Amino acid sequence: MQSILFIVFLPLLAAIVAGLGNKALGALPAKVLTTGALFIACALSWPIFISFLAGNAEATVVPVLKWVQSGTLTFDWALRVDTLTAVMLVVVTSVSALVHLYSWGYMSDEPDQPRFFAYLSLFTFAMLMLVTADNLVQMFFGWEGVGLASYLLIGFWFRKPSASAAAIKAFVVNRVGDLGFMLGIFGTFLVFGTVSIPEILAAAPGMAGSTIGFLGHRFDTMTVLCILLFIGAMGKSAQLGLHTWLPDAMEGPTPVSALIHAATMVTAGVFMVCRLSPMFEASPTALSFVTFIGAATCFFAATIGTTQWDIKRVIAYSTCSQLGYMFFAAGVGAYGAAMFHLFTHAFFKALLFLGAGSVIHAMHHEQDMRHYGALRKQIPITFWAMTAGTLAITGVGIAGVAGFAGFYSKDAILEAAFGSNTQIGSFAFWMGITAALMTSFYSWRLVFLTFFGKPRWAGSEHIQHAVHDAHGHDGHGHDAHAHDDHGHGHADHGDGTAGYHPHESPLVMLIPLIVLSLGAIFAGIVFNHAFISEGTGEFWKGSLAFSEHLIHAMHGVPTWVKWAPFTVMAIGFAIAWYGYMHNTKFPAMVAEQLGPIYRFVYNKWYFDELYHYAFVVPAFWLGRVFWKQGDIGLIDRLGPDGAAWVVAKGSTYAQKVQSGYLYSYALVMLLGLVGAISWVIAG
C-alpha cells in the first residue's frame, strides 16, 4: 500500500515544479510532467480498487508526518486506504488524468498553460488528501485545499471581471459551509475527545440519546454534530441554500468544470456523509435533514435546468440536482447507493462536460444553445459521446436486463427511498421521480438543441467574430467586404451557418470522451454487484454503514416503483422531442403561459438577488457605518480627538506635538520609576 504515497504526492510534486517553473519551464514540459504524474497515479490506483473489489485487501493507514499535538487534541498527516477511499481514488485519478489529457487540446491556444496544469494537479493532490484523511482535520485540509484550487481555476481567466467575481463567490460561500464543518469538528472533539475518524465512528453509536448544550439550548448530541458537519457538505456539494456558487463557477475553463465542478470536488460532501455514516446513523433527525435537503435540491435544481440556455449552466444545475440524489440516498441509509451514484455520475457527468467543451471548442466559445443546432454531422464523435452521457444520466435501461450507468445507480436510489418506508423517504422518492422526469427533459433538450434541427449559428457574435477573423486571415477580401457592408450580417448565407464550419476536436480531446463514454455505458452493469447488491457489506468492509436490511427492502419494492423511473424518463424524452424537434413553437408558448412561474424558475428562484440584498449589501453598509460613524464619529471623537481638544485648551505647550509628547512621556515614565523605587526603599 506504499503506492498511496506516490498516488497522493506525485501530483503535488508535479504541481510545484510546473507552477514554479512556469514560463521558464515551458508549456510542453509542464504538460508532460503533470499529465504523466496523473496517469501514473491513476495506474497505481486501479490495482488498489481491484484488490478491494476482489476482497483481498485490508484497510491500512500510512503515516506521513506529525501535524499538531495540543493537549489531548492530536492529529497527524496520514493516508488512509479502505474500500471507500479506493472508490474515490479511481474516480479522482481517472477523471483527473483524462481531464489533464483533454486540456492539451482544449487549452492549446492559452499562453498560460503551465499555470493551468499546475492548478489542476494541485487540485488533484488536495482532493486525494481529502479522500485519504484519517482524521477530520486532514479532511478539512483537503476540503479547503480543493476550495483553493477551485478558486484559482474559476478565476483562471482573471482578466475577466465575471471570472474573478465567481471565484470569490465560490470561496466565500464555501466558507459559510466550512464554518459549520469547523464547529462540527470542535463539537466532535469536545464530545469524543478525539478527531480520529475511526475512533469517532467506533464511539458514535454509544452517543445516541445523549444531549449537549449548544447556543444556549439543549439538543441531541449527534444531531448537533451531524448537522454542523453536514452544513460543510452542503457548501462543498452546492446543496439548496449554499448552491449559488456552482452555476457561476462555470466561468472557469470547461475541463475544470468537468473535473472539479462535476466529477470530484462537489461530491466531497457526499463522500463526507458516507465516511461519517456511523455518526449520522446515530441521529435520525440529522438523517431526515440530509434527506430533505437532498430531495429538495434535486427537485429545485432540476426545475432551473429545464429553462437555461447556456449549455454549461444546464449541466451545472444537473450536477446540483444529481448531488441531491446522492444526499437523499445517504439520508435514507443507502450509503452504498449514494457512493455508487457518485461513482457512475463521475463518469457520465465528466463526459457531458467534456462533450460540452468539445461543442464549445467547435463553436468558437459560443455557449448559448439557441445558437447551436444541427451539429451532429459536423462533430459526430462528440455527438455520440454526448448521447452516451445523456443515455446514462437519464437512466435508460430495462429493469432486470441491462442499462446505462445511471440506470443502475439512480434506480437504486429511488428504490431505497421508497423502500426505507418512512415519510421523509416517500417525500424524497416523489421529489426524485419528478426530478428524473425533468432530468430526462432537459438532457434531451440539450441534445436536440445542440445536435438536431437547423443551424442557428448566424445569431452568435462568437461565430461572427470567428468568420470575420478567418476571412481576414485567409485574405478573402471580397467576402469580408460583403459582411461589413451589409448590416444584416450573415443572413445572406441563408442556411443559418453564417458560413462557419465547425470542426471535430483533436484526438487528445476525443480519447477522453471515448474512454468516459465506455464508463458511462458500462460502469453500472460492471460494478453494481459490488456496490449495492446483497452481501456487499463484504465489499465495504465497514468503511461505511451498510444496511443489508435496506437492500432487501429495495428488492421488495412494488413493480410500479421499479418501472416508475423508466416511465418518467420516457415521458421526459417525449416532451423534449415534441418541444424541440416536432413543434418548436411549443416551449415558448408554454413559457408564455406560465408567465411568472417561468420567470421565477428562469431567474434561478431569485436566490442571487435575495442573497445580494440580504447579505452583501448590508455587509458593505455596516462596514461603512462602523468605520465612519463608529470609529471616526464616536470612538475617535470621544477618545483621542476629544483628549487632544482638552489638552490643547489647557496647554499651548502640548501643541508642539511631536517633541512635546515625547518628552512628557519620558518624564511620566521617569517619575513613575522614581516613585516606584522610593516606595520600595521606604517599604
Added chain:
Amino acid sequence: MSGFPILSLMLLVPLVAAIACLFLEAKPARALALAATLVDFMLGVVLWANYDIGGAQWQFTERTALFAGFSYALGIDGIALMLIMLSVFLMPICIGASWTSIEKRVGEYMAAFLLMETLMIGVFAAQDLYLFYIFFEAGLIPMYLIIGIWGGQDRIYASYKFFLYTLLGSVLMLIAMLWMVNEAGTTDIPTLMAYDFPAKAQTWLWLAFFASFAVKMPMWPVHTWLPDAHVQAPTAGSVILAGVLLKMGGYGFIRFSLPMFPEASAQFAWLVFALSMIAVVYTSLVALVQHDMKKLIAYSSVAHMAIVTIGLFAFNTQGLEGSMIVMLSHGLVSGALFLAVGVIYDRLHTREIDRYGGLSINMPHYALFFMLFTMASIGLPGTSGFVGEFLSLGGIYQVSSWVALVCTTGIILGAAYMLYLYRRVAFGEQKHADAAAMPDLSLREYLMMIPLGLAVLWMGVYPESFLAPMRADIAALDARVARARPEGDAKLAMGKGKPAHEAEAAHEGAH
C-alpha cells in the same frame, strides 16, 4: 552554553550598532544595521538550538542585583523564546525593506530600528517587573520616532494618537506594578507568577494591566490608533508594528494577567469575549470597505488579535497554544502583507487600491507571494494561519459555543475582505499604464519574501517545531489557571443505558 550571557549579548549587539549608526553615513549605516540584525538572528538560532525542551522552565537566566530589589534579570521560557525568534527573524527583513525606500536621515533611522530590536528582545527576556516596564514602554519611543519622522503625510496625528492611547494604559499599569511589588515584596516575575494575590485586589490589578494590554493588542474599542499608525508608518515600521509590537499585548496577558490574577481573569472573561466578538465582526466589516491597502490589513490585524484574546481566555491548552500560534503566524503573515504592500508602494507611491489592478500580468511572482500570504491570512489549512485559528477557536468552543460561532464567522469575513483586496490588486485588466509598467520582484525583494513564505508553510505543515518548546510552559500555565477555569456550556449528558466505559471516555474528552 551554561553561564554564557547570550541574552545580554543579543541585547547588546543591536544597541552598540544603533549608537554607531548615529555617526555613520547612509551606506555604511545600512550595511552595519543589516549585519547587526543578522548577527542577532544567528544568536537567536543558537539560542533556540540550545534551548532544552523539557528542561528547566526558565533558561539562560542572568541576574545582577542593582539597587533596592531592582535587578537586571533576564531569562526565557519557551513562550518568550518563540517571540524572540519572531523578532530577530523579522528584523533583517525590515532593514531590507528600508534599503532603498528610506533616503533621509538613514543613520538615525537604522539606529531607531536597532534600538527597538534591543527593547523588543528585552521585553520578552526581562524577568524583573520594572525592567520589563522599562523595555515595554521605552520600546514605543523609537516607534514614535519612526512614524513621526519617516512617516507619511499625517504622521504627526498618527504618532500622537498612538501616544495618547498607550499613555493611558501604561500609567495605570505602573501604579498596579508598584502596588504588587509592595504586596509581594519582590520584583521577580517568576515569583510573582506563582504569588496568590487576594481576590479583591486582583480585580483592579487585572483592570489596570488590561488597560495597557488591551491598547497594545489592540482590542476593540481602543484600536483606532492602529490603522492610522500603520498607514503613516514606513513599510518596515508597519512590519515591526504588526509583527512584534502587537504581540506584546498578548504576551502581557499570558505572562501577567493570566498567571498572576487567575480569578480576576475568569471573572472578566465575559468582557474579553464580548470585546473580541465585536472586534471580529466589526473590524472585519470595516476592512471590507477600505480603499487603502494598509488600512485594510491593519483592520484585519484587529480581527486576528481578537482570536488571540478569546483563545487566551478559554482557559485550556488548545486555546492558549492556539493563541500563541496565531501571534507567531500573524507576526509573519501581516508582516509579509505589509511588505507586499510596500513592494508596490515603492513603485507607485500610493496605497489606493483602485490605482492597481491586473498585477498578475506584469508581476506574476509578486502575485504568487501575495496569494500565499493572503491565503495564510484567511487561515487556509497548510499555512500557519490555520493551525492557530483552529486551536484557538476549538479552545473557545469548549467554553462557549456562542463565542465560538461568532468568532468563527471571521473565517468567512476574512475570506471576503482579503480576496476582494486581492481581486482588485492582482486580478482584472491593467487599468493604469503606470501600474502595468511596474517590474516584478527584485532580488532584494525575493530575499525578503522567500524566508517569510517558507516560514509560513513550515508553521502550517509542521507546527510541532514551534509548539514543542512552549508545551511545558503552556501546561504550567494551564495548571495555574485550572482553579479558575470556567465551566463550558456544552455540559454533555449521556443518554440512558450507556456502557460505563464509553461514557467515561467521552467525559474525559469533554473535560
